[in-house]
Amino acid sequence: MGGQTDVSPSQLVLGVRLRDDARFDNFHGDRNREASLRLLSVFRQPAGLPVVVVCGDSGTGKSHLLQAACHHAEAEGKAAVCISIAELEPFGPEALAGLDAMDVVALDDLDRVAGKADWEEAVFHLYNRLHDDGHMLVVSLSEVPGSLPFLLPDLVSRLHHGFTVQLGIYRDDDRLKILMARAEQRGLTMTDDVAGFIMRRAPRRLGELLGILDTLDENSLQAQRRLTIPFVKTVMQW
Secondary structure (H helix, E strand, C coil), X not given: CCCCCCCCHHHHHHCCCXXXXXXXXXXXXXXXXXXXXXXXXXXXXXXXXXXXXXXXXXXXXXXXXXXXXXXXXXXXXXXXXXXXXXXXXXXXXXXXXXXHHCCEEEEECHHHHCCCHHHHHHHHHHHHHHHHCCCEEEEEECCCHHHCCCCCHHHHHHHCCCXXXXXXXXXXXXXXXXXXXXXXXXXXXXXXXXXXXXXXXXXXXXXXXXXXHHHHHHHHHHHCCCCCHHHHHHHHCC
């Protein structure tokens, strides 16, 4: 009988793959375009900053930009990992052990552990190890660090040491542009009428809007149907 191989939480984290559709060159929408370009210029600097903080509400593109940062690092031959804190929480703060071997570590939704002393200490030590090795930590937060209930002042201080960018909530015209650009990227033909219909019925949060596109893409492929208003109505039960 063969024995089972134990896999450590950090090994699981290092095995997480980046999303192919989240890069700087397909970050659409005018609202946060300037912010994405500023971030890209930071990542292109030969001597990188120790930490980059991306702040914004849900649905403003934080996760996309963290993924894009890691894609950019990999294109330069660096080792990078991007993972949501929500995926790490079941494993405890020990999941961060060993990540300092990476050139770029991106932690999405870091504010989920604000107020949790063991997690804050683990992130603080991860930052220090990355900094000592000339590596970079990239995090996303719902607000600037000083506005969140972090318990460890030293962690807040470290997060303020780098580059912080604030993302704004998308306007309807940006959400429409992003929807149509993502559809085109998937090879879907979406007319203005269909896009307008989806926009009128869909939730306002960008993540939910793109989730609808995922559903329509899958059903369109299975049914070999193009996107029409009747087809969208049927699939989404609107």
